[in-house]
Amino acid sequence: MSMTPDTSALSVPPLQERKPQRPQRVVIVGAGFGGLSVAKALGNSVLDVTVIDRRNHNLFQPLLYQVATAALSPADIAEPIRRTLGRYHNIKVMLAEVTGIDRVNHQVLLNQANPVPYDRLIIATGSEYNYFGHDEWRAFAPGLKTIHEARLIRQRLLLAFEKAELSRDPKEKKALLTSVVIGGGPTGVEMAGAIAELGRFMITRDFRKLAPEDFRVVLIEAGPKILAAFPDDLTDYAHAELEKLGVEVQTGRMVESITKDSVIASGETIFAGNILWGAGVKASPAFRWLGLDPKAGGRIPVGPDLRVEGTSDIYAIGDTALGLGEDGKPLPALAQVAKQQGEYLGRALRNELLEGRKPEPFRFRNRGNTAVIGRHAAIFDFGKRRLKGRVAWLLWAIVHVYLLVNFEKRLLVSIQWLWRYATRQRGARLIDENAGNIVPATTQRSET
Amino acid sequence: MSMTPDTSALSVPPLQERKPQRPQRVVIVGAGFGGLSVAKALGNSVLDVTVIDRRNHNLFQPLLYQVATAALSPADIAEPIRRTLGRYHNIKVMLAEVTGIDRVNHQVLLNQANPVPYDRLIIATGSEYNYFGHDEWRAFAPGLKTIHEARLIRQRLLLAFEKAELSRDPKEKKALLTSVVIGGGPTGVEMAGAIAELGRFMITRDFRKLAPEDFRVVLIEAGPKILAAFPDDLTDYAHAELEKLGVEVQTGRMVESITKDSVIASGETIFAGNILWGAGVKASPAFRWLGLDPKAGGRIPVGPDLRVEGTSDIYAIGDTALGLGEDGKPLPALAQVAKQQGEYLGRALRNELLEGRKPEPFRFRNRGNTAVIGRHAAIFDFGKRRLKGRVAWLLWAIVHVYLLVNFEKRLLVSIQWLWRYATRQRGARLIDENAGNIVPATTQRSET
Structure with a gap:
């Protein structure tokens, strides 16, 4: 990598040569x-x-896990690209x-x-x-990158609970109420925490025949600790908070196989109604x-x-x-x-x-790294300073509402969060009519 | 139909015979x-x-057309049935x-x-x-009864605009920008009005290569007038308001054939990027x-x-x-x-x-019949009294917000409406990732 200015890049010819001048x-x-x-x-x-x-929309991916866990609607965190760029007369958008x-x-x-x-x-x-060479796992363990995948995960999660309510087979019931999240990065941690909160709420409030002890969330991480990018004290805190929420955190375990309804990790088979992938990009x-x-x-x-x-x-x-x-x-x-x-x-x-000015080299300024575990629990790593607990959680919420591009969305998300904070309700618990037929979009098309 | 009390209905046996007593x-x-x-x-x-x-949700169908035209999110007008009935200890819900x-x-x-x-x-x-014996039309001209169908219509509408923007064939462009709504009942009128408003807004604000004169909304009604259930003065008003919005209202025309991209009505072929069915249930x-x-x-x-x-x-x-x-x-x-x-x-x-008391016969009390055409334009028929225009529109909005079951939803919908009223923006303009693969759910399963 050379620091010498690369003059070949100045493909703009001198002014007198440009005819006809085009932008x-x-x-x-x-x-x-x-x-x-x-x-x-x-x-x-x-x-x-x-x-x-x-895609026609710009997606605020940091909150996508909230769509997957029925807290927000897709449109709350997505904005048409044409709308974002509509005010610039010189920008064309192509789908x-x-x-x-x-x-x-x-x-x-x-x-x-x-x-x-x-x-x-x-x-x-x-x-x-990245399914590390096992792209066949994608259909059983969707990742969380698109609205389609978030909806898919939401459907599977809610549908598993509905099926468990109807089931008379205790083993099947238990499997349906088990969620396995693979990958202990921020997305995996956020999903595991959110599923644990949602599941416990639904079982106590909405279902008659489900027992809290049958509900299980397992977070599997291949490395020695979750949230590897964070310092140890924050990781330890997150680990403990997840366990408080009832999440079984299993570190140092390699996933060997995934089927429609089971995960084999380090030799142990876990039957699950809902499997999620967040193990690396x-x-x-x-x-x-x-x-x-x-x-x-x-x-x-x-x-x-x-x-x-x-x-x-x-x-x-x-x-x-x-x-x-x-x-x-x-x-x-x-x-x-x-x-x-x-x-x-x-x-x-x-x-x-x-x-015609040459650019300075790019320098990254670390604005702080964050992950949220659940109600009142988040971590922030600003390099020198660190933050955890209720204050970090509040800061996390403020930062994310602020980062949402659009005023209307900010307001809507804030209101929904406040409402949920007060009631613990989830607003977007929708199962599509064609829930039986859903497949991950990504398996349906080429990889471009 | 006999008015004599039907004593056979009292299937509850006398008290002393009930053992064990069960509810x-x-x-x-x-x-x-x-x-x-x-x-x-x-x-x-x-x-x-x-x-x-x-389905796991209760849908507020009167506002479904707003999901189809990207004004509201599905979750804004749907509520999990378990949530609605969760407070009643004696009610079980089964999906x-x-x-x-x-x-x-x-x-x-x-x-x-x-x-x-x-x-x-x-x-x-x-x-x-009701496709009147032409169930093959359903795939080309979806109705508007479920969230899946509303999303399907929204996708097709937005995708047609995106394709038109990329097209260099003026004929194709014009066809893609044409929407045909079949059926002049309240749903058809609401869809035609909302599409006209949305299309005009998107063309002027968001697209660079689309001309307003290429945009066309056609409302086809087989009967002699639209909104047949309403008195003539209200119908005339609605007809005129639709035309003000640029909708071509064609009454007395029978649809003879529907294909993927065209409608033949009374001998005339209309090429369209978006076809909708609302012609009878x-x-x-x-x-x-x-x-x-x-x-x-x-x-x-x-x-x-x-x-x-x-x-x-x-x-x-x-x-x-x-x-x-x-x-x-x-x-x-x-x-x-x-x-x-x-x-x-x-x-x-x-x-x-x-x-053990016998019921009085059921008596229907007419609370007023309403339809909305667009911004500032709605009609109300209370039997003796009638209302139209800006006041009717305001009343329509108030009544519908009030009827939305849940407080959170009411608030969210109100805010989104106020925001849209001020900005004319539409919040939920999402095209799914798997837009190319969408098919109506109803063609995928049996009719129960």
Whole structure:
């Protein structure tokens, strides 16, 4: 990785040569935290910006577990991309699937639409769950990356309870009331905690024939501790809080097999009505578009200006990029990294394309890492300072409401949270009519 | 229909014969407006009440069109049945599908669960859309009865706009931006009005390459006027308001054929990206469980005490029942009829089973019939008095917020409405990840 300015990148010819003068075309693939930050920073400039996403909405993934556990509605944490970017006259939005990049002719290839030419291309396609070579597990143990998956998990969870209520076989009943969460990262911990709270509430309030002692939530982590990215004191606290909620935390256990209704981990079989996957992510397959090796979990190596190594007009940001921090270690796959990289890149492109200025290298500023375990229990790691318990929980709630892009959503989520806080009720306990037919969306289509 | 009291119905034996004494079992099939009203009226009594529904939620259907047009989230207008009835210790809820009624052994037969015995059975299974012998149209022109269908319609509508934005073929573009609503009843009128408002808003605010003149909403009605149940002056007003919104109202036109992307009505072919069915309902197939003829649209004839004719322990209420008003005409298939019948029947059963008193015959009290066309435009028909315009619209909104069962939902819906009123934004413009694979749920399973 060289710190020398890469002058080949200045593809804008001197002013007198430009005829007819046309605006520089910036194409952004992916409208998550990273892609949207770039787009906003380029909004209402003379640049011709196109944002391409295969979904029409921007999803606030940190709260997706609340959709999966029936606390929020999908629309509470999702916003149409067109709406987010509607105020910028120079930004076009395309709902389309990228199939490749033609680096020779500088264009993005799309499924069922014409190629889109670019002068600068930003890849911000995020990450997906890594089943470590066992993609057949996906159907039985969905991850939590999309609204479809969140709904799927919600359906399965609620349906398992309904089936248990009807069952007269004590063994079956117990299995249906068992949830297994695989992976002790923040998503796994949040899911396990939320399921434990929801399940206990439903059993005591809504079901007549279910016994609290039949209800079981198991959190399986292969490593020696959960929440590996956090310091030990916070991890210990989270571990203890999960156990207070009734979650069985099993560390150091490897999952060997997953079927429709069971998990085998370190030789022990657990029958379960609901199995969830949160055991690690890999970058989106965008590296294939560039003909790169899938090393480092498919993340695309970038230089200090976030340019993809070996290219002059392509950048990668967020989970799909492999950038290095000041300590020389890879930056974590966190929303705040994506957002900061997006803001930086937007500024850098403006400076370079409009004013001909060279960018400073990107520097990540740690805003604090957080995870929530349950009511009144969360952890915050700000590097030097740490926070846990009721205050951390309150801060977590405030930060997340604040981060929700849109005012209406903020207000709606706040009200629902306050209501739930007071009543412990869950508002979005819906089972779809076609619950019997649900399959994970991801098994139905190709991997682009 | 005889007004003579039917003493055979008093199946409760004299007190001294009851040994061991067990509570009378009331089974309610269907948890819509009717079924829930009965259940609530029987709540916290000594009766043993079971509510069976194939869905886990109670749906506020009058606002379902707002889910289909991206104004509300499904969970805003749906509540888990267990939650609604959770406070009554004597009511059990079962998520199950009824397959038949064994009148000899007095039990309800279920799919994948044991039969449920009853002393009194209430059928409150509602209605479904009637495709008048063309059930193959259902896949192309979904009706609006379930959350799944509302989501399906929302997906198709939003996806058609996205495809139109990408299209370079002017003909295709125009077709994709055309919506055809079949049926000029309240649902059809509400859908046409809401689509017109949503489409115009999206084109002016969010899309760059769509022209307002390519956007078209066609409302097709076979009869001579829309909203046939309303007096002429209100119908004329609604017709004019729809045209102000840009809806083409075509009355006296018969639909002859529907394909994936076109409707042929009275010889003319309309190509459309979005086709909707609201052209008449028929009762649920519950009449088959009783071995009745599907006369009168499958509605089950009931006496003045809502007992199914020819039975002593089975009742039918709501859309699935054919009851007669004081004028000797069949009662309309309206939520208020179902609700009043449910409340009446609950009281009647309490009186009879607990106190041995005979019920008075049921009398329907018209609370006013309403339909909403769009912003500031609605109609009310109270029989003698009529209301239209801005005041009717405000009253419509107040009544509907009031009727939403639950406090949280009321508040959430009110806030979203106020926000939308101020901004004209739509909050729930979500296209699912698996949008390409969506099919109507109703084509995927049997008709029970």
